Amino acid sequence: MRATIMYAAGDVRIEDVPDAAIEEPTDAVVRVTRACICGSDLWPYASMQRSEAGQSMGHEAIGVVEDVGSQVATLEKGDVVVMPFAFSDGTCAYCHEGLPTACVHVGFFGNNGMNGAQAEALRVPLADGTLYPLPVGEDDALMPSLLTLSDVMGTGHHAAVTAKVAPGKRAAVVGDGAVGMCAVIAAKRLGAEQIIVMGRHPDRIALAREFGATDVVSERGEEAVERVRELTGGEGAHSVLECVGHNTAVETAIGIARPGGAVGRVGVPQHTAIPGSLPAFFGNITIGGGPAPVRAYLDELLPDVLEGRIDPGRVFDHTVGLDGVPEGYRAMADRDSLKVMVTP
Numbered sequence: 001m002r003a004t005i006m007y008a009a010g011d012v013r014i015e016d017v018p019d020a021a022i023e024e025p026t027d028a029v030v031r032v033t034r035a036c037i038c039g040s041d042l043w044p045y046a047s048m049q050r051s052e053a054g055q056s057m058g059h060e061a062i063g064v065v066e067d068v069g070s071q072v073a074t075l076e077k078g079d080v081v082v083m084p085f086a087f088s089d090g091t092c093a094y095c096h097e098g099l100p101t102a103c104v105h106v107g108f109f110g111n112n113g114m115n116g117a118q119a120e121a122l123r124v125p126l127a128d129g130t131l132y133p134l135p136v137g138e139d140d141a142l143m144p145s146l147l148t149l150s151d152v153m154g155t156g157h158h159a160a161v162t163a164k165v166a167p168g169k170r171a172a173v174v175g176d177g178a179v180g181m182c183a184v185i186a187a188k189r190l191g192a193e194q195i196i197v198m199g200r201h202p203d204r205i206a207l208a209r210e211f212g213a214t215d216v217v218s219e220r221g222e223e224a225v226e227r228v229r230e231l232t233g234g235e236g237a238h239s240v241l242e243c244v245g246h247n248t249a250v251e252t253a254i255g256i257a258r259p260g261g262a263v264g265r266v267g268v269p270q271h272t273a274i275p276g277s278l279p280a281f282f283g284n285i286t287i288g289g290g291p292a293p294v295r296a297y298l299d300e301l302l303p304d305v306l307e308g309r310i311d312p313g314r315v316f317d318h319t320v321g322l323d324g325v326p327e328g329y330r331a332m333a334d335r336d337s338l339k340v341m342v343t344p
């Protein structure tokens, strides 16, 4: 079968690899019908040290169950499933508490030698706890939006939840990538009265406005902080959804938070320390967030997609086959594309 392997920064290849197969009795093999390239894939694309073995890439997928191990109880061949970016057992205390990304058996697809979803198929560990069956056919028109439930829509929702978005609150979204766009959807869905999006790319701003953004701030740094304060009666935003991960973005996020407010971080941190310690302390600002428990959010978000109340699939502006994946990485890295869908 064919799969996407990254060997170094900027070096992504489509290669023949051994077919995905059951290794543990709790595994499933999924034939990938839709996958995508994530903003977080762009971090190794920019900085990965050369590796002889390479890393199989991709952690977002919808597919069809092709095979199940002897201990898989809830899935069978032919099921259409969404695959969250992390696998989890579904049985430990953290899974029961709705935090499967802290599962005692957690692992992340397309990372640390684990196989990835930008491929014709992949092995899914702990299939009962990980995969979520969908009540639709594999070519359903809602596929782009359903695919976002494997990561970006759940991640945008997690930013909103950890930033404590609630009816009547003022929210601000830092980042105009696909997660930022989904964070706008999530903030609106949870009832934010004002939604400020920080960005300057015209197409993305237009999409954010359609998703519910009420204000746009295109300045950066200190000027951006000033502009948000002007837009919020001098106070700042109750809820700041940080969807980038760079220290400058985190610093801006803390800078625009209202005293007593919260910052929800879902951008993968690119630094070991959080900046803005003093303003966060003196503003009594809660800093939350982390890898989104997207598996736990599916029960809540799936009906909104199936019934057409949200349409996060609009973040996809390019679709490629596997051969187009290396070009897809380039397009997203150069910001020519917001998010690339892959149809292996």
Ligand SMILES: [Zn+2]
Pocket: 088, 089, 090, 091, 092, 093, 094, 095, 096, 100, 102, 103, 104, 105
């Ligand atoms: Zn668990």
